[in-house]
Amino acid sequence: MSTNSNAPADMPDDVLISIRGLRKTFVIKGGGKGNSLRELHAVDDVSFDIKKGETFGLVGESGSGKSTVARLILRAYELTDGQVLFRQADGSVIDISHMRDKQLRPIRREMQMIFQDPYSSLDPRMTLLDLIGEPMVIHGFSKDEIAKRVAELLTYVGLRPEYAQRYPHAFSGGQRQRIGIARALALSPAFIAADEAVSALDVSVAAQNINLLQDLQEQFGLTYLFITHDLGMVEHISNRIAVMYLGQIVELGDTDDLFARPRHPYTEALLRAVPQPDPRKRTREKRGALKGEVPDAVDPPSGCPFHPRCPYATDLCSSDKPLLRQIDNRQVRCHHAETLTLEGVAG
Amino acid sequence: MSTMKQKTMPDERLLQLEDVAVGFTTREGLVKAVDGVSYHVNRGEVLGIVGESGSGKSVTARAIMRLLAKNAREGDGTIRFNPDHDEEYVLSGQPRDSRMIRHLRGGRIGMIFQEPMTALSPVHSIGAQITRTIMLHRRISQKEARKRAIDLLARVQLPHPDLMLSRYPHQLSGGMRQRAMIALALSCDPALLIADEPTTALDVTTEAQILELLKSLQEELGMAIIFITHNFGVVADIADRVAVMYLGRIVETGSVDDIFFNPQHPYTQALLQSIPKLGQQKQRRLKTIQGSVPDPYSIPTGCVFHTRCEYADNGLCRTTAPPSVQLERGQQASCHYVGKLPEVHK
Numbered sequence: 037m038s039t040n041s042n043a044p045a046d047m048p049d050d051v052l053i054s055i056r057g058l059r060k061t062f063v064i065k066g067g068g069k070g071n072s073l074r075e076l077h078a079v080d081d082v083s084f085d086i087k088k089g090e091t092f093g094l095v096g097e098s099g100s101g102k103s104t105v106a107r108l109i110l111r112a113y114e115l116t117d118g119q120v121l122f123r124q125a126d127g128s129v130i131d132i133s134h135m136r137d138k139q140l141r142p143i144r145r146e147m148q149m150i151f152q153d154p155y156s157s158l159d160p161r162m163t164l165l166d167l168i169g170e171p172m173v174i175h176g177f178s179k180d181e182i183a184k185r186v187a188e189l190l191t192y193v194g195l196r197p198e199y200a201q202r203y204p205h206a207f208s209g210g211q212r213q214r215i216g217i218a219r220a221l222a223l224s225p226a227f228i229a230a231d232e233a234v235s236a237l238d239v240s241v242a243a244q245n246i247n248l249l250q251d252l253q254e255q256f257g258l259t260y261l262f263i264t265h266d267l268g269m270v271e272h273i274s275n276r277i278a279v280m281y282l283g284q285i286v287e288l289g290d291t292d293d294l295f296a297r298p299r300h301p302y303t304e305a306l307l308r309a310v311p312q313p314d315p316r317k318r319t320r321e322k323r324g325a326l327k328g329e330v331p332d333a334v335d336p337p338s339g340c341p342f343h344p345r346c347p348y349a350t351d352l353c354s355s356d357k358p359l360l361r362q363i364d365n366r367q368v369r370c371h372h373a374e375t376l377t378l379e380g381v382a383g
Numbered sequence: 384m385s386t387m388k389q390k391t392m393p394d395e396r397l398l399q400l401e402d403v404a405v406g407f408t409t410r411e412g413l414v415k416a417v418d419g420v421s422y423h424v425n426r427g428e429v430l431g432i433v434g435e436s437g438s439g440k441s442v443t444a445r446a447i448m449r450l451l452a453k454n455a456r457e458g459d460g461t462i463r464f465n466p467d468h469d470e471e472y473v474l475s476g477q478p479r480d481s482r483m484i485r486h487l488r489g490g491r492i493g494m495i496f497q498e499p500m501t502a503l504s505p506v507h508s509i510g511a512q513i514t515r516t517i518m519l520h521r522r523i524s525q526k527e528a529r530k531r532a533i534d535l536l537a538r539v540q541l542p543h544p545d546l547m548l549s550r551y552p553h554q555l556s557g558g559m560r561q562r563a564m565i566a567l568a569l570s571c572d573p574a575l576l577i578a579d580e581p582t583t584a585l586d587v588t589t590e591a592q593i594l595e596l597l598k599s600l601q602e603e604l605g606m607a608i609i610f611i612t613h614n615f616g617v618v619a620d621i622a623d624r625v626a627v628m629y630l631g632r633i634v635e636t637g638s639v640d641d642i643f644f645n646p647q648h649p650y651t652q653a654l655l656q657s658i659p660k661l662g663q664q665k666q667r668r669l670k671t672i673q674g675s676v677p678d679p680y681s682i683p684t685g686c687v688f689h690t691r692c693e694y695a696d697n698g699l700c701r702t703t704a705p706p707s708v709q710l711e712r713g714q715q716a717s718c719h720y721v722g723k724l725p726e727v728h729k
Contacts, residue, residue: 097586097587097588097589098586208675208676209436210675211675238435238436238613238675238676239435239613239615239654239657239658240435240653240654240657240671240672240675241435241675242657243657243658243669243670243671243672244671244672246659246669247668247669247671250667250668265586265587267587267661268616268658268659268660268661269659271659271661271662272659272669295661295662296662305588306587306588307661308591309587309588309590309591310587310591310616310661311590311591311594311614311616311617311619311620312616312619312620312660312661313615313616313618313619313643313655313658313660314619314643314660315619315620315639315640315643317619318619318620326588326591326592329556329558329559329589330586380662381661381662382662
């Protein structure tokens with residue numbers, strides 16, 4: 037299935053990262069009778085390209101595998117199968133999916149991550165100087181260089197350089213998130229994966245940090261993978277979006293088009309489920325269309341994994357697994373994508 | 384002393400808070416978490432309370448339920464509750480385990496929380512917890528209580544309610560636990576359900592299901608709901624009236640339509656504009672509110688919002704707390720410049 041990892045396939049010039057046939061299988065205990073080991077396909081044949089300078093949104097509910105995809109790209113997890121192609125600063129393309137730690141080190145400078153919880157992701161015993169400068173220590177910068185760079189980074193994220201000697205507890209949730217952003221920027225990466233980066237923040241503070249992320253993207257030409265369950269936020273920030281369900285991409289396309297005219301029933305259901313800040317949209321028929329819960333990933337349904345919850349499912353859906361197909365400008369994993377007329381959100 | 388024979392509230396009024404204040408004594412001093420909050424809930428209506436963290440929305444609810452922490456200090460405000468068009472109970476000042484409170488809490492007032500495991504015991508089956516609650520408040524046999532428990536579990540649309548009785552919370556998914564907690568809260572036909580961020584931890588499709596369930600139960604049972612959330616989308620979906628809280632105060636109240644289409648307080652206006660709405664014309668930048676919520680040890684003087692308000696002046700707003708200005712249709716906003724602010728465009 038996967039091609040030779042030493043021969044990076046063709047990758048269009050405007051693409052920074054291309055993941056191909058990505059798989060991650062966790063082996064877990066139990067789930068069935070006795071203590072048998074079972075396989076959980078957290079990420080199941082996921083492929084997409086992230087273009088240089090764009091924000092690629094990855095949405096899905098808990099257990100959809102969206103965070104696992106990010107961790108595989110950053111090689112925080114070992115992947116089970118697939119390729120992660122990365123375009124280096126000099127334009128050359130390498131497959132980092134099976135690189136060893138030592139080979140990976142220069143690549144890691146280019147790829148960083150911002151986490152959801154600004155409390156647990158910052159060591160309370162380290163000053164901001166130590167926290168933000170830590171990646172630079174690892175990469176062998178001098179003390180002076182680090183102090184100078186940290187002061188600079190703090191101003192980039194809207195904090196005062198004097199704060200470098202303080203500890204994280206002195207800062208609010210939104211400010212801590214900015215500390216995390218400064219740390220991610222320390223080594224001037226090309227790519228940042230933001231995993232639910234503003235989900236824990238208050239509304240007004242989340243808006244500030246989203247604006248900051250967009251400013252930084254413009255300023256430094258950053259490429260983002262933005263992972264969230266918040267569809268309003270992902271629509272605002274992303275150029276393109278992939279929707280995941282049970283470890284697979286069910287739909288991928290340009291943000292505006294995808295939200296205005298979804299082609300997969302799950303995308304439609306997600307958009308319908310979002311409570312909108314508009315009392316006029318409160319109609320009973322419109323809401324609650326989706327029945328049931330996300331199935332157990334260890335024991336996924338036959339055929340299309342969405343079929344037990346899908347209002348449009350037919351016999352074909354319970355027997356045959358749909359493939360991800362290209363339809364116009366869209367990728368859709370649904371047998372009936374051509375014939376369904378689904379409702380999006382008005383533009 | 385605790386109940387009053389003569390009525391002070393109009394008949395449609397179920398709950399009324401007047402000038403409720405709650406502080407906490409800490410090592411750093413007194414923290415005023417709630418400072419002069421007044422609101423009411425009419426019978427059968429859904430009041431949405433929105434606010435960011437630290438706004439005091441949950442503390443106010445805990446004052447109603449008499450579940451305040453040990454270091455809480457209450458002011459002179461009153462909380463009146465009249466569940467049966469009959470006696471008016473004065474909840475304020477009651478200790479958490481008084482006879483009256485034990486009768487009301489879990490009986491006439493039900494509660495649901497964000498995290499079901501705070502309400503459900505991990506070591507007792509769902510059935511045991513519900514039947515025990517029912518028998519605590521009603522003189523019925525175990526058999527009847529069991530029957531009612533099955534009925535309740537069916538009402539919250541749990542599959543196989545009879546089998547569900549013997550299940551333990553850890554065997555259920557997040558959404559199912561939330562349903563079990565709702566069944567527990569409804570076990571004694573409450574007149575008031577206090578729901579504190581009950582859908583915040585859920586996925587959107589599960590959230591939509593739970594909101595739908597709460598709405599249909601509310602219609603069916605005619606109970607009133609205080610729905611606490613930070614999510615304006617959820618409020619728009621479920622509330623009849625809305626109270627917006629900031630730093631322990633209510634800055635604006637009104638019908639759900641007035642709050643969303645005719646907000647009068649700068650804080651409400653700014654919050655509504657800072658949420659990216661689905662399907663909206665894309666703007667490059669989101670509207671923000673400058674700074675962050677001040678910490679509760681150093682609450683600003685005058686209008687508590689003046690440090691972040693784009694319209695604040697250097698005089699009145701900084702020195703004087705604004706009055707609560709009465710507007711049409713029961714809308715109220717606490718701002719010196721109500722009616723004089725620029726029109727908000729949507």
